[in-house]
Amino acid sequence: LIHFYKRKMSLEFRSLQPDQYLRKHIEAGVRPDGRSLNERRPLTLSSANISTADGSAVVKQGNTTVVCGIKLELAKPAAENPDQGFVVPNVSLPPMCSPNFKPGPPSVQAQALSTFIRDCLDASQCLDLGSLCPVPHKYAWVLYIDLMCLDHDGNLRDALIAALMTALRSLKLPKVLYDEEMDTVQVVEEWSKLDVKRIVLSNTLAVYSLGGTANLVVDPTAEEEDRADSLLTFVTTEKEEVCLSQETGSSCLSEETIQSAISLSTKQAKQILTAVLKAQS
């Protein structure tokens, strides 16, 4: 009976004073869902789920669920890069994933995440775009990458990048036969895997400044993300090089905090890497 009352009081505390509730947990080195500060939520990856897409993946990170689908199309390459294919990433955050999103054109967060995905692909040089152009100046592969969040429980960046990498690794390109005299292409069903040069891994940390020290919290949930002083994202490759980093928020981070954040991210990235490699065997 005492246990029942304790739980009821803790729920009241959680809704009346959410900031205090969270900070008291972090001071004690634990989080409301029982994880320690360095613990990630269980990550489940599955690939090649969507039969109509050329590459696909579904990622579940705790409650956060993201689906990625990639479609291939042949198109005329851009004039600036006539011997390269191109990638069109699109992140959509539909109203079903969170009460923060309403129906209508893509929200600012969705558009910012789309540019984040594109920047990660560019900065990591994960794809060799030159290999995606079977006929320079005439025909190039376009990868339409659609990422849709089905459930937003925080830390979308990590889930989106994990889904993207799993889907890219499951992607198969058909063979293209070009008839020069007739200027036509024929797509033959002889499949080859896409050459993924680097595996991109993202790691997001929430920072809470409590009593002058900055506490780093790995893989924040939506509740933790909203109340964080700042969010740090480090995008690394499997070779442990940081290719993109973003820090947003109001807390001023010292050099030591940033250093420890980078080393923490690199360690966490290894866990994600093993999951990504296992998903596509």
Place this chain on the structure above:
Amino acid sequence: DGSCMLSSGDTTVVCAVYGPGEVKPSKELIHKACVDVVYRSRVGNAGIEDRKQEIFIEKSCSSAILSVLHPRTAVTVNIQEMHNGGGLVAACVNATCLALLDAGVPMRFLIACIHCVVLADGTVTLDPSLKQQAKARQQNGSATLLFTFESRTRAVISSHTEGKVTQVKLQEAVTMAQSAADKVFSFYRLVIARKFSKEL
């Protein structure tokens, strides 16, 4: 309520700030003011690239503005790019800070944004030109870095780095950018002093 036109070399931006004022009910926050940034580039319709700039500028400003003093209101920031000669986002953030000062929006500290580029051969260049920026994007092993500093302790409030850079080079870039931020802050003092001496 406040405006500013800032030129940093060839790069020119115009910034207008309204607020704290009325807010759309969908964007209303009950415990603080919401900061709404609208960025328009010189040519073309509003695209998704602009959203990325908007979010970066908004994150840098939200930490500076004392938003808890004005709950259920909005501080609207409108930025128009006039010319891009390199270091555009940094110029936008700096123009926003000056416009906020002009509008009299209460702030915790001033912010200065510095753009820098680390090339593959290890040279760190501050405030790069368009050509240097393009080189950094294309070259393998080079990186583009953006840092926003605050005026009290010169700590980094927000940053965005793209490209591979070692820890040592990153530190070097932060230190160099910090000394550049000092110059930006003294520039702000100069501008505000000039403005008030005219009004007298």
